[in-house]
Amino acid sequence: DADVTQTPRNRITKTGKRIMLECSQTKGHDRMYWYRQDPGLGLRLIYYSFDVKDINKGEISDGYSVSRQAQAKFSLSLESAIPNQTALYFCATSDDWEGAGYTFGSGTRLTVV
Amino acid sequence: QKEVEQNSGPLSVPEGAIASLNCTYSDQGSQSFFWYRQYSGKSPELIMFIYSNGDKEDGRFTAQLNKASQYVSLLIRDSQPSDSATYLCARKGYSGAGSYQLTFGKGTKLSVIP
Numbered sequence: 001d002a003d004v005t006q007t008p009r010n011r012i013t014k015t016g017k018r019i020m021l022e023c024s025q026t027k028g029h030d031r032m033y034w035y036r037q038d039p040g041l042g043l044r045l046i047y048y049s050f051d052v053k054d055i056n057k058g059e060i061s062d063g064y065s066v067s068r069q070a071q072a073k074f075s076l077s078l079e080s081a082i083p084n085q086t087a088l089y090f091c092a093t094s095d096d097w098e099g100a101g102y103t104f105g106s107g108t109r110l111t112v113v
Numbered sequence: 114q115k116e117v118e119q120n121s122g123p124l125s126v127p128e129g130a131i132a133s134l135n136c137t138y139s140d141q142g143s144q145s146f147f148w149y150r151q152y153s154g155k156s157p158e159l160i161m162f163i164y165s166n167g168d169k170e171d172g173r174f175t176a177q178l179n180k181a182s183q184y185v186s187l188l189i190r191d192s193q194p195s196d197s198a199t200y201l202c203a204r205k206g207y208s209g210a211g212s213y214q215l216t217f218g219k220g221t222k223l224s225v226i227p
Binding site: 100 | 121144145147149154155156157158159162164201203205212213214215217218219220
């Protein structure tokens with residue numbers, strides 16, 4: 001099984017619908033992150049969490065919300081999806097020391113029509 | 114101003130050649146640097162990590178760090194078509210409250226021509 005699992009892998013939804021992307025991890029890491037990736041714009045941080053009681057906005061949090069249900073689970077919601085939220089979404093986890101890199105999930109390709 | 118800068122490419126090299134990917138950063142407090150490889154439509158995967166000035170080698174990959182000049186590079190020797198991907202440079206810096214975060218560059222697309 002993958003260390004960081006994202007569901008669904010692909011999703012097509014209509015404008016205005018609420019959608020939730022889920023992420024679970026078996027790494028035992030406290031830190032979890034949600035990114036979106038668009039061609040030419042690179043990875044952009046949406047939200048991050050350093051533990052179950054900690055939620056922080058990233059650079060592009062408008063239109064998104066998150067929930068950290070447990071150490072292993074971090075969900076991203078789009079309350080009312082719009083077409084410009086069409087992107088590839090990645091969840092990532094990390095340990096909390098300086099030399100720790102991020103482990104990414106396999107991604108969710110979201111299309112809003 | 115973006116903190117981590119990479120040439121978007123594409124960088125094309127013939128099979129068997131050395132591919133040189135470069136990254137500059139603006140934060141002098143940066144501590145550690147990471148190189149990720151990302152195939153199209155796939156997730157980034159960590160290939161190298163460096164935190165000391167100088168070179169670090171791992172197989173065909175060599176990471177080079179020069180903190181005085183604020184650049185980090187990745188060399189890929191004997192490039193193979195399977196190395197064709199986008200390479201992301203990331204710096205890990207102190208973000209306050211005892212925590213560190215990665216800041217990613219936009220990536221350089223590498224194409225290895227058979």
